[in-house]
Amino acid sequence: MDTVAHVFLFALVYIYPPGEYPQSLLEESFWSVMEDYPILFGRVQHGADNGSASVLIDPELKPLLLFVDRPEDHIALAQERPLNLLPLRDERIFAVKVSKLAHGALSIGLSAHHSVLDGDSMFQLMESWGRAFRGQSKLMPCHDRSLLFSTGPPARAHPEYFTVPVPIEALQAKARSSSGPPSTTSVSLYLSPEELVKLKNWTNPPDQPAGHFASTMDSFIGLVTMVVGAARDPQYSFRSSNAINGRAKLGLPPNYFGNAVFTAIMEHRQEWIGLDQDKIAQAARRVRQGIERTSAEFMRDTVNYLDTQPRQERIVLSIQIGKDFIVSSWSGMGLLKPDFGSKPVYAGPVRIELDGCAFILDSPQGGLEACVSINKSVGERLPGLWQSVRDRL
Template identity: 25%
Template sequence: MNVRVVSTKIIKPVHDHNSPQPIARSITSITLSAFDRVSEDMHIAAIYAFRPPAPSNSAVATGLARVLSHYPEWAGWLGHDENNNPAILLNDKGVKLTEASVDSTFDEAVPLDLSPVHLSLQPSKHGIEELLQVQLTRFACGALVVGYTMHHRVADGHAASQFLVAWGRACRGLEVHRHSSLDRCSLFSPRNPPHVDFEHRGVEFASEEFARCLDYSFKGKIITYKAHFTKEFLKKLKSQATSGAPPRRSYTTVESLVAHLWRAVTIARGLDKNDTTNVRISVNGRTRLRRNVPDDYFGNLILWAYPRTTVKELVSRPLHYVAELIHRAVADVDERYFKSFVDFASSGAVEAEGLVPAPEPKGRDMCRNLDVDSWIRFPLYELDFGGGSPFYFMPSYVPVEGLVNFLPSLVGDGRIEVHVSLFDHNVAAFQQLCYSLDADTRNYGYNHNWDQVDKVKEMARL
């Protein structure tokens, strides 16, 4: 696909009578909260596609300028406040907007499955100071692709979705209401006296020496496989997971599907039965700190659960065993855990011990583990710039083996689309496992002896 850049410009906030101008201009910086500081120091990216007649580039840019007056964070830079704390500087440096074109039609040029081709439809994430970038790409058929990169320390997925919907409203000339304050840290003050009830070293924080010594080696080409799970399949999977569960326990669809995919990926990888494996699952603090934090809080408010077990336990026990591991690990990241994290992050131990946010092997091999991101509850398809909802959404291509991304169905029929990144030599075995409900009891030895599992592991190595 040949993407031709037409122009590049900077979009700055434009204040009108509905803008929170006095508030924004009285604040020169927003100090990052402890949750912001442990989020990934990187840009996240995605693309939306809209069928013609799509709004003009000028209309999209005008709406962006309007919405930036309500979300001035995106027009700033990362830096330090007057107390030398990490902060977002509200300097109105602006957002980089690139206009581009493609001579072919969208259907001819854009692959259905996630691939490196998609990178040309979004701005580069490297060597930039802008916290938000936008690329508007017009196709010969009239389709418009809106690609963006957003710095993760400004907002998590929940907050970023809130901004995108507001941007669409601004483009349509509708009012934009932001209820959340620009002040982040006042909501997360440490308790007096503090109570660090949980271990946060090695979880959210690690030593700089440990971070430098991490070494993940590639084992082959990484393929992102897109799996589609129907509402009927998910209902049966959830029923299977709940069968044999503790009394009055009913696992969610996501818990059941994560359990199923964790086992399928593990067998496809051909891991040794004595290996330990875990799943990294994001937990939204808005549901944990509901009494103190509004649902529309803008910033990062995510910690992580890490259910773990041995490979042998994972693939030889019933599905409800795995679902229970996931359920308990997520439930344990509760209000007490979030408050303990705030107390630890504010205690001075991080600075005194030279701790840094625990690194994730982005762009490398997750080894025996999985990193699951669920975007199912995000209003992905409510973005409307004036020409209707998108017909296509795709997260950025990130070559991380072991990355799993959950997306809701575009048509809203209860289906779930899952992008699973694996080494190419493991994809065939994974395909045989991921759509099979019978695999749990017959084909793959989940409830039988280990010799049967070894046969599948051998197939995964072929």
């Protein structure tokens, strides 16, 4: 995933309740942690031969750490999650913006080059910073990128990726110049722990055929996907992508620092879209089947395939923004672990202008939350459709 992640910005914000957060201690502990991450000092470059991504280490190009005063209520900001909680990152790989909020609350906005790290890596880095801030031992990362090197020629094609015919920067510049006012909105869809149990029972009826099991996460992602599909007018067939953390399947160290995310693609035909129990259960099973197809062998072959591509800096996911649906789950990955004397009241994405993506988060009050960025007209219909399913669980 290092290869294709360069088109995405990795952005994350933590919001903490009122407490004692001395700036000097935040700075001291941050730079102590940065000693363990030399790969964050420098910039990403693409090779002239095949466009492969690498990091040019430059001790002078160190991560940005910015402190600002922002006398706003932390609860309101946790609900609004505005983009300006994040730092503006130049060619640097990593930037942090610490905002001192009203009544002693705090927000930490993070922006990073996605080719260098994924969510799992960022959460471990943040947990280590919190531990250093509290005077505890840091978490040591594993920087051995050779664990994900190519092992030979690929055995299959990988239609989950696509090579664009022109430099991606040109496409991005064209999109920026032709874009009008923001046409997307962000909607939060939540289920409590009790509702999640009911949903899993819903998607795993006693009379289902053998081998049709769907986990709680499968069921939640399937439900979110069906609600989005049902909210579109007119409804149409589409595909969804599910980001898969490859660490466990590939036997990587749990502290592997990098981008070990792979992609599962699911098809959702128009006649499969709906909010009745059977269609939601089928969607959950499609999610499970996509995850099972993304085996260790598949992941290794993906690396081999990407390594053979002649213009790696032009490879993107074969997902159409505005038509398809991108899902990334940050649940169960330690998102809420970073502790700076208090646990966060919110940890997750800011509101982004992207039509058709969702981040699955562990909610601080328990349960799961999907932060969905979607076309405004679709977003207006999401809460009502979501509630209609909750009422039937």
